[in-house]
Amino acid sequence: MSNLTAYEKVAAARGNKRPMGGYFIKNMIDNFVELHGDRRYGDDGAIIAGVGFLNGEAVTVIGMERGDTIEERIKRHFGCPTPEGYRKALRLMKNAEKFNRPIICFIGSSGAYCGIDAEERGQGEAIAENLYKMMGIKAPIISVIVGEGGSGGALALGVGNRVCMLENSVYSVISPEGCATILWKDATKASDAADVLKLTAQDLKEFDVIEKIIDEKDLTSEEICSNLKNYISEEIITLKKMSKQELLDQRYNKFRKIGR
Amino acid sequence: MSLKDFFKGLFGKESKEPRICKKCNEEIKYSDLKANHIICPNCNAYMRMNAFERLEAICDDETFSPIDEELTSKNILNFPEYDEKLEKAKKATGLNEAVVCGTCNIEGKKTAIFVMDSAFMMASMGSVVGEKLTRLFEKATAEKLPVVGFVTSGGARMQEGIISLMQMAKVSGAVKRHSDSGLLYIPVLTDPTTGGITASFGMLGDIIIAEPNALIGFAGARVIEQTTGEKLPKGFQRAEFLLEHGFIDAIVERKDLKDTLSNLLAIHTIA
Numbered sequence: 001m002s003n004l005t006a007y008e009k010v011a012a013a014r015g016n017k018r019p020m021g022g023y024f025i026k027n028m029i030d031n032f033v034e035l036h037g038d039r040r041y042g043d044d045g046a047i048i049a050g051v052g053f054l055n056g057e058a059v060t061v062i063g064m065e066r067g068d069t070i071e072e073r074i075k076r077h078f079g080c081p082t083p084e085g086y087r088k089a090l091r092l093m094k095n096a097e098k099f100n101r102p103i104i105c106f107i108g109s110s111g112a113y114c115g116i117d118a119e120e121r122g123q124g125e126a127i128a129e130n131l132y133k134m135m136g137i138k139a140p141i142i143s144v145i146v147g148e149g150g151s152g153g154a155l156a157l158g159v160g161n162r163v164c165m166l167e168n169s170v171y172s173v174i175s176p177e178g179c180a181t182i183l184w185k186d187a188t189k190a191s192d193a194a195d196v197l198k199l200t201a202q203d204l205k206e207f208d209v210i211e212k213i214i215d216e217k218d219l220t221s222e223e224i225c226s227n228l229k230n231y232i233s234e235e236i237i238t239l240k241k242m243s244k245q246e247l248l249d250q251r252y253n254k255f256r257k258i259g260r
Numbered sequence: 261m262s263l264k265d266f267f268k269g270l271f272g273k274e275s276k277e278p279r280i281c282k283k284c285n286e287e288i289k290y291s292d293l294k295a296n297h298i299i300c301p302n303c304n305a306y307m308r309m310n311a312f313e314r315l316e317a318i319c320d321d322e323t324f325s326p327i328d329e330e331l332t333s334k335n336i337l338n339f340p341e342y343d344e345k346l347e348k349a350k351k352a353t354g355l356n357e358a359v360v361c362g363t364c365n366i367e368g369k370k371t372a373i374f375v376m377d378s379a380f381m382m383a384s385m386g387s388v389v390g391e392k393l394t395r396l397f398e399k400a401t402a403e404k405l406p407v408v409g410f411v412t413s414g415g416a417r418m419q420e421g422i423i424s425l426m427q428m429a430k431v432s433g434a435v436k437r438h439s440d441s442g443l444l445y446i447p448v449l450t451d452p453t454t455g456g457i458t459a460s461f462g463m464l465g466d467i468i469i470a471e472p473n474a475l476i477g478f479a480g481a482r483v484i485e486q487t488t489g490e491k492l493p494k495g496f497q498r499a500e501f502l503l504e505h506g507f508i509d510a511i512v513e514r515k516d517l518k519d520t521l522s523n524l525l526a527i528h529t530i531a
Contacts, residue, residue: 022463030408048478062322065362070515111379112478112479113486114461114479114484114487115479115484115488115490116484116488116490116493116496118478118479119477119478119479119484120499120505121505122463122477122506122507123459123478124459124462124463124476124477124478125458125459125463125507126480128432128459128462128463128464129461129464130456131428131429131432131433131460131462132432132433132435132436132464133436133461134499135429135432135433136435136436136440141488149368151416151425152416152425152428152455152457152459152478155425155428155429156428157460158429159429159433171422171425172421172422172425173416173417173418173420173421173422173424173425173456176419177417179418182418183341183418184342184511185355196337196338196339197337197409197418197421197422198277198337198421198422199422202357203422204422207299207422207423209422209423209426233513251433252437255426255429255430255433256394256430256433258387258423258426258430259386259387259388259390259420259423259424259427259430260387260391
């Protein structure tokens with residue numbers, strides 16, 4: 001385990017070169033076919049979604065992605081999903097349910113896209129609908145926080161039977177900068193805010209919000225990806241043994257017991 | 261239990277004092293406000309109702325019975341200034357938390373009801389608010405009751421960190437199980453409803469009602485302006501804006517709320 005401070009982990013999670021959803025899909029999923037659009041209004045570049053094979057198992061995979069180049073980042077609006085992104089994700093989860101395919105979600109975003117247009121098209125409604133419908137999807141769901149898990153915009157893909165985090169990823173109700181501004185009227189105190197928010201993978205494991213931490217220390221991206229792939233594969237085998245009702249109950253009870 | 265017993269006179273004492281309308285800055289005598297549904301008689305602004313006033317306006321006399329009222333929040337993250345904030349909120353409102361849950365009759369129809377009170381830490385949702393709402397929906401599911409909820413909130417409660425965020429999923433799950441049982445849920449969105457509450461149970465009703473001019477949105481208006489540099493359109497994130505964009509069913513004036521709810525409950529009564 002690394003000895004990074006909470007805020008160093010925030011920095012690592014946001015790291016310019018840190019692999020996001022696109023990397024994991026590319027390196028984990030065979031014969032991946034990207035599927036576009038929400039069938040309502042548009043196609044969101046911040047969410048890459050599609051179907052393929054994971055160790056021979058047909059899966060639906062949905063990942064947040066911000067892009068590498070500045071052009072790509074603008075196109076993907078820096079990885080902040082719009083309502084269309086959440087609706088595309090939900091559409092493909094319903095499709096996975098129909099064909100009885102496990103669903104894998106990769107989460108890494110500073111938060112849901114913030115803009116006049118996103119509000120006009122119901123950003124709140126889109127996230128709410130995902131939380132609600134994901135609770136009823138009759139297929140295994142595994143959510144992985146790979147970067148910054150930014151509040152409701154992250155949770156909208158996070159209602160899984162299993163939720164795990166990479167060692168240096170973070171998951172929080174508010175950004176440390178936002179928290180510092182509210183608490184001390186000083187965004188430069190974000191490092192202190194990161195400590196009080198208890199947003200590291202280790203904190204969340206202690207709170208029983210996540211089941212598993214995937215090690216990162218001294219490992220290459222390829223090795224991390226391979227270990228994560230093994231973990232997901234094993235969990236899919238376990239979850240596939242459960243009946244549809246057991247899957248729903250396990251998912252409901254997992255969240256039901258938090259803050260009881 | 262009567263409402264007055266429930267609140268042990270806390271509101272009775274407080275509420276007789278005049279209030280200042282935030283829109284026109286006029287000081288209004290409480291009796292005048294009360295006679296006008298807590299709407300400013302001077303400028304017609306909808307002033308925020310506290311939990312007592314809301315329950316009194318909606319529940320039939322002597323029918324409200326609270327549930328889980330004893331639950332209070334703990335400072336699970338040892339978050340700075342949280343204990344003090346909780347104490348202050350309790351003192352100011354006489355409530356143990358930002359939501360009051362219970363059952364009541366609305367024109368004789370038994371209903372599970374929740375009322376959020378923005379005077380309690382902006383009615384933000386921590387573990388106790390999430391737990392009380394979840395239990396209310398679970399109870400309503402078990403007893404086959406509709407749920408009517410008066411929603412107002414600044415969002416998930418920062419002071420309980422990730423535990424607050426997870427309440428959004430927890431409550432949404434309970435709303436789904438209630439809905440899957442064929443039962444009716446009507447949220448009434450009041451000023452202001454923002455952040456994680458809009459992005460969870462605020463938007464999950466069979467029928468979503470809002471009060472006129474209520475602020476309803478996900479991202480904060482100031483944050484949007486600062487992030488995008490765009491000028492916000494007139495009436496942005498107000499109830500009328502949401503109605504125009506198709507995200508709520510109806511805007512109902514306060515004086516008509518009880519009748520409208522009663523009518524909708526009757527229409528949805530399973531014969």
